[in-house]
Amino acid sequence: MTSTSDHRPFETVSEAKAFGGVQGVYSHASAETGTEMTFAVYLPPQAESLAAGETLPVLYYLSGLTCTHANVTEKGEYRAACAEHGIIFVAPDTSPRGEDVPDADGEYDFGLGAGFYVDATQAPYAEHYRMRSYVERELPALIEANFPVDPARQAIMGHSMGGHGALTVGLRNPDRFRSISAFAPIVAPSLVPWGEKALGRYLGEDRQSWREYDAVALIEDGARADCVLVDQGMADHFLVEQLQTHRLAEACKAAGMDAMIRLQEGYDHSYFFISTFMAEHVRWHAERLKA
């Protein structure tokens, strides 16, 4: 991996040909987080032959606790499907990183690798932990300015904490994302240990302020999304305590909102599960992005 200078407002960490396209990893100085942020972009082969002004749909993928861009980039098995359907795939990091970013020593579920896609309001986190604004505004603006993506054809997906991110970002921005999907998402962080810990420390104890970062609460409060697909493994050790998929099903039912929530027998929380259904998710998004 070499870092090279670039005309673009970011550095190229690495680029490799894959499935006829290019898997890149880049880094840039983020104004939101005040740190260097790394992200991955897969350009399918269709990007090579675009006429001037032509664009492709884009699919954002938000990762789970402890992950960086690298986990899905290495293990996600999305490139074959993105190459087939002509989808640009973007994978950001899960938190700010750096020496001056406050962390919680030895806690995998808070701090570095655990930004929870919120804009923190509490010291000492508020300065750098601005992952909501980063994934909702700054990164998409950077992507749209530098890659041939069509802002009218965006979709979002994620895993676990990133499934929470995808659902909440998508529900808050229904006009922007045509489709939302998730693997094993945290659907109601306000009600489970991972979420109570993170939202409490990032946002403070006023639980009303948590509701815009909670998919079930957003739906209860009136947010809607037309196209939602969730896959949840039934052998996932986090299902009962942390994920509680049934709460999303109940909220959708109460709200009269359609969502395809599938329980997958025997699958766990890992990328062995994610990769199994990744191609199907990409195709599902592609159908909606091309409609």
Add this chain to the structure above:
Amino acid sequence: MTSTSDHRPFETVSEAKAFGGVQGVYSHASAETGTEMTFAVYLPPQAESLAAGETLPVLYYLSGLTCTHANVTEKGEYRAACAEHGIIFVAPDTSPRGEDVPDADGEYDFGLGAGFYVDATQAPYAEHYRMRSYVERELPALIEANFPVDPARQAIMGHSMGGHGALTVGLRNPDRFRSISAFAPIVAPSLVPWGEKALGRYLGEDRQSWREYDAVALIEDGARADCVLVDQGMADHFLVEQLQTHRLAEACKAAGMDAMIRLQEGYDHSYFFISTFMAEHVRWHAERLKA
């Protein structure tokens, strides 16, 4: 990852459902290497519904320098194709490991992670570095005794040093492996720095003894294989100095041996390259294994 006791003569390190089958990682005490050896086995969904005595074809994958079973297991993207075609996929480690296994400090291309699929004859390596006998005899015997594989339908593939392994194991055992494929193999280790260093230290300076561990020399000496497929990336930084694919093409031509050697424009040495062509290799093997 938990280690559990097992009726089988190996320990289960982990098992996860993937693409309808089971991705397992196991370890056992190897008589050949005198160490604990870890290996991965993917059982496709077809393995679940076999009648007593029914078996599936098996494809062995040998990894490259610095790798363990984990690289291809995480990044290889073989499970979708193995599930489609009903192929059992086995990935061993690349060397013995353990405190009493002699290593070369700081050298990535010799010692741990760099067994080169030879039976070493030189001290201090001869005791543990017996990767030829391990992948040629001990591991297949263990697999055949404990998984529903058909010994009459075996194939072998590998990457880089593991491509060298696949070609040499395959060429020495033409009646056993119906097909051999490789990504970016070291085709003539006797003639390139990686190979001269490893074969010299493991086997000593008598270069005649290296020939059974050199695909080009094996072909020159009369070994033949009916079905050989090689993919080599043209942007692979190791091509000119270490891989020298042209030597295999020349040896096959001189011997009148058919081999499909494909040069792939723009691809490097990484798993981004391997994963791109993995499904095609699995399908190619499947056609020959089912014939």
